[in-house]
Amino acid sequence: MSKFKYLWLFTLASVLYCFPFASLAQQVDRSGDALMVRSEGSAITVNQKTGRLDFKFGNGVTIDNAIAYVRELSSGYLATTDCQLHQASTDTFSNAAGKGIRLTIRHSGNAARITLLQQLLIYTDHPYIFANLTAIKGDGTDEEMETREICALAVLPKEKALLVQPGAEPRLLDVPFDNDNWTHILERRWDPGKPAFNGITYEFSSVYDNNSFSGIVFGSLSHDFWKTGIAYHSGKTTGQVDSLSVTDGVATPDNSALRPEYGGNDGTHDHAVHGTAKGPSVHSSVIFLAAGDVRKIFIDYGNANALLNGRLDWKGAAPFYWNSFGVEGVLGYEGKMMPRDIPKISDFIATLDQFNKYSRPVMSIDSYDQGIYTTSLLASFGKYIDKKKQDLGFYFIPFAMWTWRNNTANTKIQGSDYNLSDALLSDDHGNPIWYKEGDWGCLAMDPTHPAVRQYVIYQLKKAKEIGAKFLKIDFLTAGALESTRRYNSSVRSGLQAYNYGMNMLKSLADSILGKDVFITEAISPMFPSQYAHGRFVSTDVYSHFRDDRPGFPHYGSTEASLASGSHLWWVQGTLWPYTNLDVAVMKNFQKNPDLTEKDIQVRLYAMMSMGSILGDGSDYRNKLAADRAAVYLNNKYLCAFFSAPKAFTPVKVADGESLDQQMAFFLPGKEVLISQFNFSNSAGYDQIWKKKELGLTNTSYLIKDFLTDQTVGKIESGQETFSTSVPAADARMLKLVPSN
Numbered sequence: 001m002s003k004f005k006y007l008w009l010f011t012l013a014s015v016l017y018c019f020p021f022a023s024l025a026q027q028v029d030r031s032g033d034a035l036m037v038r039s040e041g042s043a044i045t046v047n048q049k050t051g052r053l054d055f056k057f058g059n060g061v062t063i064d065n066a067i068a069y070v071r072e073l074s075s076g077y078l079a080t081t082d083c084q085l086h087q088a089s090t091d092t093f094s095n096a097a098g099k100g101i102r103l104t105i106r107h108s109g110n111a112a113r114i115t116l117l118q119q120l121l122i123y124t125d126h127p128y129i130f131a132n133l134t135a136i137k138g139d140g141t142d143e144e145m146e147t148r149e150i151c152a153l154a155v156l157p158k159e160k161a162l163l164v165q166p167g168a169e170p171r172l173l174d175v176p177f178d179n180d181n182w183t184h185i186l187e188r189r190w191d192p193g194k195p196a197f198n199g200i201t202y203e204f205s206s207v208y209d210n211n212s213f214s215g216i217v218f219g220s221l222s223h224d225f226w227k228t229g230i231a232y233h234s235g236k237t238t239g240q241v242d243s244l245s246v247t248d249g250v251a252t253p254d255n256s257a258l259r260p261e262y263g264g265n266d267g268t269h270d271h272a273v274h275g276t277a278k279g280p281s282v283h284s285s286v287i288f289l290a291a292g293d294v295r296k297i298f299i300d301y302g303n304a305n306a307l308l309n310g311r312l313d314w315k316g317a318a319p320f321y322w323n324s325f326g327v328e329g330v331l332g333y334e335g336k337m338m339p340r341d342i343p344k345i346s347d348f349i350a351t352l353d354q355f356n357k358y359s360r361p362v363m364s365i366d367s368y369d370q371g372i373y374t375t376s377l378l379a380s381f382g383k384y385i386d387k388k389k390q391d392l393g394f395y396f397i398p399f400a401m402w403t404w405r406n407n408t409a410n411t412k413i414q415g416s417d418y419n420l421s422d423a424l425l426s427d428d429h430g431n432p433i434w435y436k437e438g439d440w441g442c443l444a445m446d447p448t449h450p451a452v453r454q455y456v457i458y459q460l461k462k463a464k465e466i467g468a469k470f471l472k473i474d475f476l477t478a479g480a481l482e483s484t485r486r487y488n489s490s491v492r493s494g495l496q497a498y499n500y501g502m503n504m505l506k507s508l509a510d511s512i513l514g515k516d517v518f519i520t521e522a523i524s525p526m527f528p529s530q531y532a533h534g535r536f537v538s539t540d541v542y543s544h545f546r547d548d549r550p551g552f553p554h555y556g557s558t559e560a561s562l563a564s565g566s567h568l569w570w571v572q573g574t575l576w577p578y579t580n581l582d583v584a585v586m587k588n589f590q591k592n593p594d595l596t597e598k599d600i601q602v603r604l605y606a607m608m609s610m611g612s613i614l615g616d617g618s619d620y621r622n623k624l625a626a627d628r629a630a631v632y633l634n635n636k637y638l639c640a641f642f643s644a645p646k647a648f649t650p651v652k653v654a655d656g657e658s659l660d661q662q663m664a665f666f667l668p669g670k671e672v673l674i675s676q677f678n679f680s681n682s683a684g685y686d687q688i689w690k691k692k693e694l695g696l697t698n699t700s701y702l703i704k705d706f707l708t709d710q711t712v713g714k715i716e717s718g719q720e721t722f723s724t725s726v727p728a729a730d731a732r733m734l735k736l737v738p739s740n
Contacts, residue, residue: 026101026124028090035088037103039122041292042129044103051086051107052159053118057291059214061207065161068118068284070135071149073276075112078135081159083116084109093121097307100124113138114145118152128290128300130221136281147249148276150226152284153218154245157233163241165216167209170239171655172232173567176266177202177252178477180523182539182555183266185564187655190238198233198243199262200252203526204301205230207241208294210655217297218246221308222285223527224499225277225492227251227268227480248285249274251482251494268494269435271427272482275493295570295649302574310530312519314577317643318613319470319518320355321362321393325540326589326617331369338368339377341621343384348620350388352634358643362470362518364393364615378466386467393470394463398456398505399479399498400435402442408432415458418451425483435478444478447501448488456505460512469517471509473532476502476524495525502531520580520613529575537565537610541582542589543603545729546659546679551593558599559679562606563654563661572611572647579647581607583617586632587625594624600632601707602677602731609665609675611647614639635707648675652687662687668695672736673706678726685726691719699738706733714739 027038033049041058055063069079080086087106093099100123107116114135121130133152137145155161174186187210188197204219220228229250233243251274252267260266277283288304290297322345324338332338337345342363349361363385365378382392401420403411411420424432425444436442445452463471480498491497509517521535529535542556549557561581572579584603588594595603607614616633618625632638648665655661660680664687667673672694678685691698696715703713703724715722715736726732 026122028101035090035103037090037101037122039100039124041127042122044120044122044129046086046088046103046105048086048088051080051083051105052161055289057216059291060166061216061291062164063155063161065155065159067154067156067159067161068116068133069151069154070114070116070133070147070282072112072114072135073146073148075114075145078110078112078114078116079154079159080105080107080116080118082110083107097130097304098123098125113143115140126290126300127292127297128288128304131287131289133284134281138280140280142280144279145282146276146278147282148274149247149249150277150282150284151245151247152287153289154247155241155243156245157242161242162235163207163216163244165207165209165239165241167212167214167239169210171208171210172234172241173206173208174199174201174261175203175205175567176261177227177268178523178525179536179538180269180477181260181265182560183260184560184657185567185654186261186657187653188234189656190234192238196234196236198231200229200231200250200267202230202250202267203228204288205232206294206298210653213293213295215294216289216291217294217301218287218289219301220246220248220285220527221288221305223309223495223529225496226285227274227493227495228285246287268480268482269477270482270494271433272484273428274482275496277492298570299574302570305527305529306574309528311575312530312533312577314518314533317358318578318645319359319362320614320639320642321364321470321616322349323364323366323393323472323583323615323617324368325366326583326585327619328366328368329590330367332372333369335372337619337621338365339373339381342381345620346385346388346390348626348629349390352629354634354636354639356389357639360389360391360469362391362393364395364470364472366395366472367474368395375462375465382467391469392466393472394466394468395472395474396459396463397475398459398473399445399447399452399501400442400475401445402436402440405439405441408443413451413455416451416454418449418454420445423449423451423487425481426485428484430484433481433483435475435481442475442478444481446483446485446487447479447497447504448486448491450487452501453504453508456508457512460508464512468513471513471517471519472522473505473519473524474522476521480525498525499528502528506531529571532576534576534578534580534613535571536580536582537561537568537612538581542592543583543585543595543599544589544592545599545602546681548659553592558603558606559659559661562609562663562677565606565610566650566653566663566665569610569647569650569665572645578613578645579610580615581610581612583615584633586616586618586628587622589617597628598730600628604632604638605675605731605733606677608638608641608645608673608733609648611645613645614642632707637706637709648673651689651693666694670738672696673733674724674736675731675733676724676726677731678728681729683728686723687726688721688723690721691715694736696736697738699740701736702739704735704737706735
């Protein structure tokens with residue numbers, strides 16, 4: 001267990017100065033039993049009599065009587081307030097994230113003989129605070145403790161604790177563990193006269209005012225052992241949270257009796273309890289905490305994750321790709337196109353001069369039947385498209401295996417010396433874990449098993465044989481599942497195994513394919529994020545306008561993906577170089593009805609707003625699809641943007657569960673881009689923009705349509721605000737160009 005990875009932030013930070021702290025723009029005050037650390041934008045007070053902590057932030061957010069705790073297997077629940085002695089001290093630190101004051105609180109004196117050591121790093125050059133909890137058994141040398149639940153920050157009713165968010169429209173953000181099952185992000189709201197709400201959000205969350213974006217962000221920065229869940233319960237008073245705990249060790253099963261976003265399938269999908277951490281001392285995740293404009297704070301959170309865990313870079317233009325899944329479907333057994341007609345798609349794409357201008361387009365062959373699309377056939381196709389300056393993409397599932405339910409015992413794992421049954425994860429009853437149920441189902445494999453390593457090598461060698469420069473890896477959550485059986489017994493949790501497996505996969509990919517191969521994650525946990533260049537913002541997107549569009553699936557719409565994406569835009573450029581909003585389609589996705597041109601425009605604008613790479617899944621044997629691609633996918637302005645995409649900042653985010661979402665975003669720059677989405681089928685949408693917020697100077701600007709460059713309006717130099725309108729069921733992408 002890599003439990004010491006983050007301790008340098010706390011225990012090895014170097015001392016820079018002695019008191020006083022004025023040079024750090026921070027101050028330490030002692031008064032009776034209270035010790036307070038003031039910093040720009042925050043004040044933290046520890047009560048050395050009770051062990052409780054109070055936080056007060058410059059935007060009015062407060063947390064009163066916060067504690068920390070551990071639940072030890074033999075001793076049970078132990079909170080910081082259960083200890084008799086609370087000793088607080090401060091010193092200064094400097095580390096890779098910055099410098100500031102470290103507040104250390106040592107809680108001791110209890111029957112379990114466990115010392116709880118809280119540490120908080122209050123940065124002088126950042127608005128954030130890092131916190132963690134270390135539980136130490138005895139003198140920390142001979143005795144061992146064991147736990148599967150530790151919490152560095154808790155607001156609990158029995159401690160008379162409270163979190164207060166000011167503002168007229170407070171919200172609490174509830175995020176699923178992964179991007180599977182088309183499960184939405186929730187914006188929980190206080191409704192007077194209605195019952196309090198509760199739930200669990202995973203890895204991170206925020207409480208914010210929907211009108212101003214002022215609020216607080218908290219989340220985990222450690223993703224190599226613990227799955228972190230943030231359990232919450234609202235208070236009766238608007239804006240009050242009377243229970244919130246950032247708890248390591250969550251393992252939640254799916255529950256079909258509950259709605260998907262409310263415990264149905266938004267959790268970790270586990271079939272076994274979380275693994276235990278064991279040793280003379282046990283450490284929580286490092287927790288991030290900061291208040292302010294949550295749009296800026298989430299960028300800080302993403303960058304802090306990258307600083308502590310790493311982040312991949314991508315040199316050159318972002319990839320443009322075509323993906324077969326939009327035409328062929330799963331496995332390709334329907335034979336709609338491949339392998340006979342796939343060269344026709346390559347031939348057509350080669351005619352799009354703008355689409356080919358910035359990088360070699362990728363022809364990505366998705367989940368295919370290897371009896372139909374053999375390695376030799378794909379290698380031959382790779383040679384064909386290489387002459388057109390195109391590359392191949394390769395798809396595989398590293399930690400799960402699809403198979404028939406009655407055919408598991410003797411199923412061989414390709415490229416390995418093992419049967420499938422040898423490498424499976426086990427539930428609480430010792431049975432193999434079906435990650436996806438059904439007669440044709442998906443079994444979860446152990447990332448630490450040598451068979452999985454051999455299988456990954458086998459797949460990567462196939463990718464090398466066909467000359468692949470683009471990898472799409474899928475169903476990764478299977479590798480993060482908890483298990484009662486694991487080949488490597490030193491790996492004690494599902495996330496530790498997943499981190500092990502992803503590190504192995506990336507190292508092998510670098511060795512076998514080279515480092516110039518783009519890796520995109522499809523279904524996957526949000527963290528760890530450092531092994532890929534991009535990740536799906538949501539599950540597969542079928543490109544229809546709304547989930548209730550007649551004739552289309554009740555999931556996978558542009559509206560649904562952007563509603564979630566409006567709260568995740570910050571991951572682009574912080575966790576990954578790019579996001580991936582799946583493919584656009586010029587006519588129809590698989591067997592779904594035809595899309596309108598308006599649907600296509602809205603889809604492309606959504607991809608732009610999220611900083612997505614440009615993917616397409618159209619059947620270009622069809623003339624209408626080809627004609628539309630010539631207009632949209634070969635648009636010089638659009639292709640120039642997608643050669644180096646950047647996520648837009650939200651001005652209005654998705655709110656609530658209605659499909660009538662109205663959202664607005666902007667991208668600062670010499671020419672400011674603004675996007676506006678109206679998913680209501682009946683109501684128009686007027687958005688008032690503030691020049692100052694957009695970074696506009698006191699000059700006049702022309703408002704131009706993005707795709708055509710035609711002027712559609714003007715902003716006078718004296719205007720402080722301006723408005724744009726979008727009719728029902730439509731969207732706009734505009735650029736603001738200085739007119740003098």
